[in-house]
Amino acid sequence: MLHYCVETKDLVRIFKSKNEVVKALDKVSISIGEGEIFGLLGPNGAGKTTFIKILTTLLLPTSGEAYVGGFDVVKESDKVRKIISLVSGGETPGYGILSVRENLWFFSQLYGLSSSVAKEEIRRLMADLDFEEYAGTRMSKLSTGYRQRLNLARGLLSKPKILFLDEPTLGLDVLTAKNLREYIVDWAKRERKGTVLLTTHYMAEADEMCDRVAIIDRGRILACDSPFKLKENLEENVIVKMEVSSVRADFSFIDDLGGVVGYSQTRSIQTDTTTLKVMVHDESILSKITSKIEGQKLKILSVNKAEPTLEDVYISLVGRGFEEEEAG
């Protein structure tokens, strides 16, 4: 029998308030193997954090089953907590009045590390994550990037078997985010052979880090495979990027055209342009799109064919890009 580190079966979570009922997770079934880096990709509000909160014993499911390390997250939550760690992006990683070293020592105690072992582990992690010089700095005085390093160090202190990362690079600059991603991959693959469940809404992050990715939208898993295979499935489609001369360009006419798999648009106020990314089955539809755009007295500044990305996978499944989904 195949042993999974994380397994869910028809997991459902419903939130009820006075005015509405929201199905945050709708029969989510996922299996993650040992040593795997698994990504849950979806826009804000897709159900990623709800999923991770159930697996880390912070939330009860409405129905369905969830196992972490073979333990039931509801009935054996104590056993689950011994083998996991949770790092949430954009979180305060401890007490502002304490220094980095003091904060890490405090959190090491929550996992029962002896002070001597904790001190050595703290020193090693600060060196690995390159923030040793801030050891004596109060947490409240750290920049976002260094806070997130502290957050990650806190998560790794207990040497978890399964690491849950909820938007770990949220709000970080490109270089810090890249360094943290590399470190996590290195940790999972070489040092500890740990399992990672990562939630993100950054396509590149999921693409770069994950062995497998599940795309989630409105609580439902739409696809689950390796980034390569997910993108490979799109090869029969044509993806084109067009830069159009106004930020007010209206592409709603595309909804009425047949043969369009989906599209997304990114508006830039600085350059007063809109970039339209459209995925079609048949290239002949592109001429209809260009003529409609020109009919709006807009200029098409450039047209390029694009290689499929995970965003395109999302567009092909939902019909729209992440930004429209989040705005809607």
Next chain:
Amino acid sequence: MFTSALLEEALKRKRLVKQMREQLIHNLRVTYARLWVRIKGSNREPEWIAAELVIPILTLSAYVYLYKMLNAPSEYAGFVIIGGTMIAFWVNVLWNMSAQFYWEKETGTLEAYLVAPISRMAILLGMALGGIVNTTLRAIVILVAGTIIFQAPLIVNEPFTALLLFFLTIIALYALGMLFASLFMLYGREAWHTASLLQEPVYFLSGSYFPVKMLPFFVQLVASLIPLTFGLDGIRRVVILGAGIADIWLDIIALVIFIAVLLPLAKFALNYMENLGKKEGRLTLRWQ
């Protein structure tokens, strides 16, 4: 066959004992760590320490001068000083204990506690012990300063009875704080307002600055629901009027009952609120 079953049973029991011992040591570490954070954090900002010392002295000074103006007996100064000293604990219980999980939730550290393999009671205990150490040091300063400034006559015939009463009062108060902390865990701004709402009525009902006996019977009945009322009454009688254990045994019994009820209730409330939070999804929901 029989002996191997016995051997197996003995080994199982030994493993269980070992596991329990390890768990106990782990949770004691957690308690110590949380205590350490509280002490370290509270003493890093001198303005904070100054405020915690100066404000109670100013308040009790106002009452002492008022009683002097009314030509009240000299013991009244002592009553007020003891009241001011003990009220420091109530303020600490209310703001640094009851509302603490609310703050931990807002800053994100509550999530770290809930994901860790620890007893939540160990965290609460650490918070309480840290608060007791900090506030005791401040209370001693208030007591000594008040006694010297106003030359309040203290007659302590039974210092051990005074200490016993003090510790029972503190344990009962912090047990109440642990209960409040559990109840406030799920709430947002309401927790803050509830803490504000409880502050002044307890000053009034516990008789911090005047004798409770002056209040109507019904109000005295309500006051008897607050551990501080019994603690203050007993400590004042032992420290100012020179009473002994035979005179204050009712206060001791009341405090013991408070502790026996409040501590298990706090543990129950903590488990109940955690489960409710997990069910309703409010455990880590912030800025409500």
